[in-house]
Amino acid sequence: MTICGIIAEYNPFHLGHVHHLIETRRRLDPDTLLVCAMSGNFVQRGDLALLDKYERAAMAAECGADLVVELPLTAALSSAEGFAQGGVRLLAALGCSHISFGAECDDLPLLLRAASLLRAPALAPLFAAAMHAGMSYPAAVQHAASQLDSEAAALFSAPNNTLGIAYCSEAAVAGMEPLPVRRVGAGHDAPAARNGFASASYLRRLILLEFFGDDPDGWDAAAPSELCPEDWRAFLPTAAADRLAAALQQERAPMIAAFCDTALLSHLRRLGPAELKPYAPGSDGFAERLHLAIQKGCTFREVCGIAQTRRYTLAHIRRTLLRAYLDLPAALPVDPQYIRVLALGPGGAEVLRDAALPVITKPAAERRLPDALQPALQRDALSDALYTLASPTPSGRSAGTRWRKTPFVMK
Numbered sequence: 001m002t003i004c005g006i007i008a009e010y011n012p013f014h015l016g017h018v019h020h021l022i023e024t025r026r027r028l029d030p031d032t033l034l035v036c037a038m039s040g041n042f043v044q045r046g047d048l049a050l051l052d053k054y055e056r057a058a059m060a061a062e063c064g065a066d067l068v069v070e071l072p073l074t075a076a077l078s079s080a081e082g083f084a085q086g087g088v089r090l091l092a093a094l095g096c097s098h099i100s101f102g103a104e105c106d107d108l109p110l111l112l113r114a115a116s117l118l119r120a121p122a123l124a125p126l127f128a129a130a131m132h133a134g135m136s137y138p139a140a141v142q143h144a145a146s147q148l149d150s151e152a153a154a155l156f157s158a159p160n161n162t163l164g165i166a167y168c169s170e171a172a173v174a175g176m177e178p179l180p181v182r183r184v185g186a187g188h189d190a191p192a193a194r195n196g197f198a199s200a201s202y203l204r205r206l207i208l209l210e211f212f213g214d215d216p217d218g219w220d221a222a223a224p225s226e227l228c229p230e231d232w233r234a235f236l237p238t239a240a241a242d243r244l245a246a247a248l249q250q251e252r253a254p255m256i257a258a259f260c261d262t263a264l265l266s267h268l269r270r271l272g273p274a275e276l277k278p279y280a281p282g283s284d285g286f287a288e289r290l291h292l293a294i295q296k297g298c299t300f301r302e303v304c305g306i307a308q309t310r311r312y313t314l315a316h317i318r319r320t321l322l323r324a325y326l327d328l329p330a331a332l333p334v335d336p337q338y339i340r341v342l343a344l345g346p347g348g349a350e351v352l353r354d355a356a357l358p359v360i361t362k363p364a365a366e367r368r369l370p371d372a373l374q375p376a377l378q379r380d381a382l383s384d385a386l387y388t389l390a391s392p393t394p395s396g397r398s399a400g401t402r403w404r405k406t407p408f409v410m411k
Helices: 015-027 053-062 080-093 108-118 123-132 137-146 150-157 159-174 200-212 238-249 257-268 286-296 300-307 314-326 348-352 363-368 371-390 400-404
Strands: 003-008 033-038 067-070 098-103 177-182 339-344
Touching: 003 015, 003 080, 015 033, 015 098, 015 177, 033 053, 033 080, 033 348, 053 067, 053 238, 053 339, 067 348, 080 159, 098 159, 108 137, 108 150, 108 159, 108 177, 123 137, 137 150, 150 159, 159 177, 200 238, 257 300, 257 314, 257 371, 286 300, 286 314, 300 314, 314 371, 339 348, 363 371, 363 400, 371 400
Parallel strands: 003 033, 003 098, 033 067, 098 177
Antiparallel strands: 067 339
């Protein structure tokens, strides 16, 4: 039995994700069990997921995934390396022998060369010099790597390649075999559909444009005037489109930061530079810059824009501020301590039988788990409670619903 892991966000689940699942099974075996480690209610770009994690996991299970489990919260709000480490180690605990990922480049030997650069001792001083020169973290990695292997380093210029390289690096440590699948259609963050496929960022813009007539958060690339009046449903599989349409109609979505601006800012403004330091470590004045931006900005989006510099990308700033909001210091480990099940497909129960970590199916049962796990579980509970404050309606902002959540089970 082949078990293949996938690290994803499914924000929302679209036809490109269906292609990835189908192509993975075609390349391995039709009976391959697909296990997805998915970001929960907060995603790696430093934002709130458009739709609750259980709903997004159900979309994946309805469209071919055998098991969907939650990526550790600390990994979900980390850089590519932390995101990959938490995801790969979670998949390894579920017995995955392979990891499949979408990338702009599917040349595995070249990806492995790039991954080896991340572990090369010679990279560290080159990277440190690039950071000292004021480069952003991603730019510094590429610049340093280019001095060791310019051809392989060129891969770091594409977002999905960067994650794929990080997956390859971690897979080498975990003894998992990487399986890159070339992206089809629209590229990452592309502001238009292509060949019947659309990027998740473009779909979020279309959804928010339909719901509000605008994009209140404004994170994604194209301005509303640049968007074609397309129906986002055409780029999602039917089951996923129906589930998301029902959530929008019932006002359980979209969940966006603009709805909880007051909650975000009221907490962040209580933090001085010293209190921000655990979330923004370093001696370069980043915590002080964040503090000034928090005092000056009137919305979360404004704060992020004020704090942004050439060195600190917008995604890094958003992640840092959300970690401060959720009380997730940078020093917290990204490794999984347990496996939280979000959705079960046809072969999911079989995978869980040999899990190497405690398995959680119902939040109500968490209190019976060992004391050593309780701090991480409490952080999960707080993040879910704060996520509900982004609901479009006051009735959706209760924190109590979390304790009644159970995994979706494919009938």
